[in-house]
Amino acid sequence: MPSPGANRTTSTLRQQVYAQLRRAIEQGSLRAGTRLPPSREHAASLGVSRNTVLWAVQRLQAEGYVEARVGDGTYVSQAAGAPPTQGLVAPPRGLSRRGQLIAETAARWRPPHVAARAFRIGAPEVDTFPFALWDRLSRQSRPGQRSARAQYLDPAGDPDLRQAVALWLWASRGIRCDAAQVVVCSGSQQGIDLIARLLLDVGDEVLVEDPGYPGIRASLLGHGVLARPVALDTQGLRIDEGAAQWPNARMAVVTPTHQFPTGVCMGLARRQALLQWARTHDAWVVEDDYDGEFQYGKNDGKAQRVPALCSLPGSERVLYVGTFSKTLHPGLRLGFVVVPPALVEAFAMARAITDRHAPGDTQAVLARFIAEGHLLRHLRQMRELYQARQRVLIDALADASDGAWQLQPSDRGMHLLHEAALGSDDETLSRQALTAGIMLAPLSRYAMQSPRKGWLLGYAGYAEAEIRAAARVVGGLARRLR
Numbered sequence: 001m002p003s004p005g006a007n008r009t010t011s012t013l014r015q016q017v018y019a020q021l022r023r024a025i026e027q028g029s030l031r032a033g034t035r036l037p038p039s040r041e042h043a044a045s046l047g048v049s050r051n052t053v054l055w056a057v058q059r060l061q062a063e064g065y066v067e068a069r070v071g072d073g074t075y076v077s078q079a080a081g082a083p084p085t086q087g088l089v090a091p092p093r094g095l096s097r098r099g100q101l102i103a104e105t106a107a108r109w110r111p112p113h114v115a116a117r118a119f120r121i122g123a124p125e126v127d128t129f130p131f132a133l134w135d136r137l138s139r140q141s142r143p144g145q146r147s148a149r150a151q152y153l154d155p156a157g158d159p160d161l162r163q164a165v166a167l168w169l170w171a172s173r174g175i176r177c178d179a180a181q182v183v184v185c186s187g188s189q190q191g192i193d194l195i196a197r198l199l200l201d202v203g204d205e206v207l208v209e210d211p212g213y214p215g216i217r218a219s220l221l222g223h224g225v226l227a228r229p230v231a232l233d234t235q236g237l238r239i240d241e242g243a244a245q246w247p248n249a250r251m252a253v254v255t256p257t258h259q260f261p262t263g264v265c266m267g268l269a270r271r272q273a274l275l276q277w278a279r280t281h282d283a284w285v286v287e288d289d290y291d292g293e294f295q296y297g298k299n300d301g302k303a304q305r306v307p308a309l310c311s312l313p314g315s316e317r318v319l320y321v322g323t324f325s326k327t328l329h330p331g332l333r334l335g336f337v338v339v340p341p342a343l344v345e346a347f348a349m350a351r352a353i354t355d356r357h358a359p360g361d362t363q364a365v366l367a368r369f370i371a372e373g374h375l376l377r378h379l380r381q382m383r384e385l386y387q388a389r390q391r392v393l394i395d396a397l398a399d400a401s402d403g404a405w406q407l408q409p410s411d412r413g414m415h416l417l418h419e420a421a422l423g424s425d426d427e428t429l430s431r432q433a434l435t436a437g438i439m440l441a442p443l444s445r446y447a448m449q450s451p452r453k454g455w456l457l458g459y460a461g462y463a464e465a466e467i468r469a470a471a472r473v474v475g476g477l478a479r480r481l482r
Contacts, residue, residue, distance in 0.1 A: 013048055015097065018056035025065050025076055036066065036074045055203075062217075062226045063104070067449050102222040109218035111189075116461050118470035119393075120439040121261070121415040123461035125382060126329045133374060137365045149360030155352035156344065157184025157336070158363035164370040165322075165336055173292060174307035175320060177338050183347045184358050187335040188290060188323040192216055192253070194337060194350050195319055196223045199284055200250065207242040207252040211446035213260045216253050216288070229448035232259065236266035239274045243281070251284040252277070256309045257292040258413045261446050261456050265412070271309050278317040285309070285318045291326045293379055294460075295412040296387040306412075310338065324366065326414065327379060334358060334366060386414060386460045389467060393459045396468045400475020407457070414461075417443065419454035426453040429477055436473045 024030040036042065036057065043050040057074060060066045067077045095103055116123035141149075149158075156162070162182040169175040185191045192215075200206065202224035208217055210229035217227045228249060230242035237254050252274065256266035266274075278285045287309045295305045310320040323335035339347055351357065369375055393416065394407045407416045420426055426442035433440040443454035457474075459467060 013052050014055045017046065017048060017052055018059055021056055021060060022065060025060075030076050032076050034076045036076070038073070058226060062228065062448070063221060064448055098222075098224065101224055105218040105221045109214040111215065116458075117437070117439055118462045118466050119415075119441075119457040119459065119474070120461075121441060121456050121458035122326070123458055124326050124329060124414065125385060125461050126331075127463075128381070128385075129329055130374065130378065134365060134369065137368050137372075137374075138361065140368075141361070141364065145364070146361070149364055151360075153357045153360050153363075154348070155357045156348035157182065157358065158360065158367060160367040160371075161363045162336075164367045168370050168375065169308075169320075169322075169338070173289065174311035175338065176311070177320075178341070180344060181338050181341055183337045183339060183344060183351065184363065185335050185337060185351060186333045186355070186358060187325050187330075188288060188321045189215055189219065190351075190354070191321040191323075191335055191337040192219045192286070192288070193223075194347055194354075195251075195284075195286055195321075196220055196225060198343070198346055198350055200225045204251070205246050205249040207237070207239075207246060207249045208448075209237050209254060209259060210448045210450045211261055211443060211452060212253075212448075213255070213288070214446060217448070220253075227448070229450070231450060232262060232264065234264055235270040236264055237270075237274070239270065239277050243277055249281070249283060251286060253286040253288065254309070255288045255290060257289055257295075257306050260288075260290065261415070261417060261441075261443065262452075263410055263413055263415075263417055265306055266309070271312060272314075274309070275312065275314045275318070279314065283317065285315075286321060287318055288321045290321075290323060291412075291414050292322075293327050294383060294386060294414060296383055297411055316340065327375070327382075328366075332362060332366070334362065382460075389459045389462065389464065390416065392464045392467050393457060393471065396471035397457075397475055397478075400472045401478040402475075404478045404481070405475065415456050415458040417454055417456055419443065419452065422451050422453065424453040426455055429481065430455065432477050433474055436477075438470045438473050440474060 021030070037045070039050050039053045039057065043053045046053070057066060061068060061074070064077060066074050068074050112120065159179070161184060163179040165182045166177050166179040169177060185194060196219055200223060203226065205226045205228050206220055207230045208220070208227045210231055220227045228242070228246040230237050230239070232238065236256055236259050237252065239252065242249065242252065254266065254274065256271060258265060274285060277283065289308055292308060308320060309315060310318045320338040321335070324332050325335065337347065390409065394409060397405050397407060405418050407418055410416060426444050430440045430442040441456040443452055443456060462470070
């Protein structure tokens, strides 16, 4: 690889070394499994500093192109060494460096925009949503109120909605916050984006769960932030390992109530350790509580609900991200972030710069929907429905696979994980299922360095007949794996 030249700035050198390494991987010059040269030798051959090479390699590692093997060096990952048809394509010419980052992350995370079908994860039940009630609440607004909401509004959100959310969080998730701390946004993805834009700089390091949600990593990488993978155990993110491996990390993003995608719940001791890490390192913790409302209990349906991380003492450096895309439906495009009082104005202005504010009528109806108790009643119905559908999925898949797939029940969430042995191939079966019309996500798709394999099965948004039909297809495929 030719030397980038000594007359470039440090930033340009880093970008060029990174781009040339990535191009070599994507074009096949560096094949999957190839060991990269030691950083000192690599830097000497290029005529650049070792830190320049380390920065480029670390970014490639954060994006999944390479993987570090303890005591054995850095290797081109199997996923990154796949042919270009896998989606790793070069961004179009003419983009800025930030534009290139965004375009590149889009090659790794493409949010679904087709109608959900079994077993796609993250899809709530929408057919039984009380649309008639919603329409009736909308029509109850007086003409003067409608006219007022047709103007430019507070970018932080409708005051009534912020108040309703604050009261709901206290009653449902144990979070004590003032309505002024609630900033309304267009779902949790925009909330993560606002956090990254306002609290992180290019080159900052953020601890993320591995496996974890790729939409979070995409947002971070799009801002030039380095997503640092941290392994999980039965208590969630191993903050002790993360702090040791990435001592300069400025933030951790976690899903503590129901970890996505493995489903584990972070215990109290681990939560306290995470909060202590944030205080000690002057770092932030982002709590993504994407489906924290769906806690079912064991057999009697009476759940001892785990409160939010943000509700614990010492959680002053926690930013809580919530969404109505799961509790109600994704079409609302409404979520919120609970931030410390000193940050509210900055978050509101960042929201204003992006898209001014959320639709006034929708915010007003949602505020009434919450305040009049309709959200509570809807969630009670959905918890019962989802728990019943989970049981149908477990039984149907066990029968269809002749016992090959025995899913473990969960007292929370909207999907189940069937984990496979390490070294298994989970992509092939997922492709076979998709050919048959079934959306079955492989666990490896959500991993950065984790070797864990398996399949994710969403059940919340699908009628029992559809679950059984899809289970017969997957069960037949699973029998062939034995």
